[in-house]
Amino acid sequence: MTGKLYGLGLGPGDPELITLKAHRILTGVPVVAYPAPDTGPSFARQIAAPYLGAHQQEVPIVVPMRVERFPAQEIYDQAAETLSRHLDAGLDVAVLCEGDPFFYGSFMYLFERLSGRYESEIVPGVSSMMAAAAALGRPLAARNDVLSVVPGPLDDEAMRARIDVAGAVAIIKVGRHFARVRALIEAMGLTDCAGYVERVSLAEQRVLPLASVPESVAPYFSMILIYKGGEGWNASLAAATE
Amino acid sequence: MTGKLYGLGLGPGDPELITLKAHRILTGVPVVAYPAPDTGPSFARQIAAPYLGAHQQEVPIVVPMRVERFPAQEIYDQAAETLSRHLDAGLDVAVLCEGDPFFYGSFMYLFERLSGRYESEIVPGVSSMMAAAAALGRPLAARNDVLSVVPGPLDDEAMRARIDVAGAVAIIKVGRHFARVRALIEAMGLTDCAGYVERVSLAEQRVLPLASVPESVAPYFSMILIYKGGEGWNASLAAATE
Incomplete structure (x- = not known):
């Protein structure tokens, strides 16, 4: 049994604006991944911080902020590879997304690489x-x-x-x-x-x-x-x- | 002290897609109002139903489904009058909104009538x-x-x-x-x-x-x-x- 991939919408920033569903999944999964800039903290992780536990493995996906025009394909290839190792080991993985995962989000780059191979679910969030x-x-x-x-x-x-x-x-x-x-x-x-x-x-x-x-x-x-x-x-x- | 008016976004329908904030306010307010069709159940109330308590006063705002082109001004005048009595009595009132309150919602008709007179807060929801x-x-x-x-x-x-x-x-x-x-x-x-x-x-x-x-x-x-x-x-x- 492989793990399940979640795209978790966390809402606009206030940790209280995450949904009950995102909260349930966020606190239950063994692996939590999130985009992070090359310097400074990850905004998605900041939103989720009050709910993360020490038992959860964290996987930052470092994406340089300047990469705007074209997504850094190699970065997402590598991130998908990393996440697939957890999924292959039977661990569920939640990818944290600011706002909503499918509203101008970068989660789509992971989703298109992984959703064909693993059960996937998008949890919509407050934009x-x-x-x-x-x-x-x-x-x-x-x-x-x-x-x-x-x-x-x-x-x-x-x-x-x-x-x-x-x-x-x-x-x-x-x-x-x-x-x-x-x-x-x-x-x-x-x-x-x-x-x-x-x-x-x-x-x-x-x-x-x-x-x-x-x-x-x-x-x-x-x-x-x-x-x-x-x-x-x-x-x-x-x-x-x- | 008058009460506070909330426009509560409840999300698209799954009760688990309401936010932690909407859940906190929904379970805490003494008065809960919601749009209801002239026949059949209120969709907004259905979303909130798992969280409503017997101690809460419910105020259905009956809006005929056929009123599409122009909002029924008298209906919202009357609903605002009803809600203002609760607010004047110092009771907080949550108006339940499917999806997001300010994304094509009818809550605006109550908000424009009441927000000038009472403290008001919109809690955004998943669209x-x-x-x-x-x-x-x-x-x-x-x-x-x-x-x-x-x-x-x-x-x-x-x-x-x-x-x-x-x-x-x-x-x-x-x-x-x-x-x-x-x-x-x-x-x-x-x-x-x-x-x-x-x-x-x-x-x-x-x-x-x-x-x-x-x-x-x-x-x-x-x-x-x-x-x-x-x-x-x-x-x-x-x-x-x-």
Whole structure:
């Protein structure tokens, strides 16, 4: 009997925002793997830390933060090989995922390598996008709004086209693209409809109308939500976050 | 001291997919309110049922299922009035929400009426969209994909325009629009990239390639995900769900 592979969604950061199911699996598996940067702590492990036990074997998967454009195939090949040794030994393995495993997550690179050979299960998690709307005190989308999720690395032309046709927009992976994205939103006349959230649900969370953000750079874990009104609730975002 | 208002995201249906935080609040509040159809059980209450206690006062908010185009303002006015009596009496009130409270939820109609007068908190939940991707065994979106969330009631022209520019699409609120939406996806040549999920995470969940769905009608709690490939993982959906 080989072990089972879990992709565990841990939610946006607050350890209390993991699901009962993720908690049950997390505390029960013998092997816990997680992505880790080449320097500094693993965010996924930080979320799970209150629930990890000394009896569990930890497998960090070191992925350099700068590897953005293309996934580091060799890194995931090697990680899959490491995890397969545990699975072949009959041990269940939980891969910890920030937010939701299949919403722009790197877990897919392990899943595509291992799910054909081992029983696999994805446990969905609370996305940082939902948590950001909660923090802003505004619906992410409502009624017949079209919501577009737009990655920050998109160029201006592509991003403008997507924002133009959507009723609500979540710009994710803002990070080093912040100044450019903010300038585009300003040029489109949408700054007053835009909210900024960083490190959502953590103690150091910041929630601001976009117009009030003093910096010109943003951390990796930041997001901009735009609510153009449309059919939804029209109260001004600035008022909601005052 | 007035009570506090909570919008509690309960996740897609499996009671184990509620968060530890929602569980703590759900089991601690004296008053629990939830949307209920005019006939039949409340889905939100069903999700919460394992955790409700006899000491808790339940407040069903009866909303006719047919009220789709415009929210029934009088119903929410009256529900807000009912909840405000509990809040004024110093009792905390949790409003139960399927999925996430601010992702196309009706909780916003209570929130806009009450959040100005009472301390309020939204507890984000796992969206059925994330759970559907987990059930299909496919990423919802990856890398620099643009994900568009498109409500089923949109007309063909608007829906086609949104699908055209997105890398990944989640069509929600499919229900009685199923036959028309399927015909559009077929006309666009995207049927082989589309998966269908109904009653996700419940015992009666169904997961199928769209091409294999035998019926021409779908239940209210159904969704179609389209993954056009783009930059993401290109394995065929049909193979993944065989």
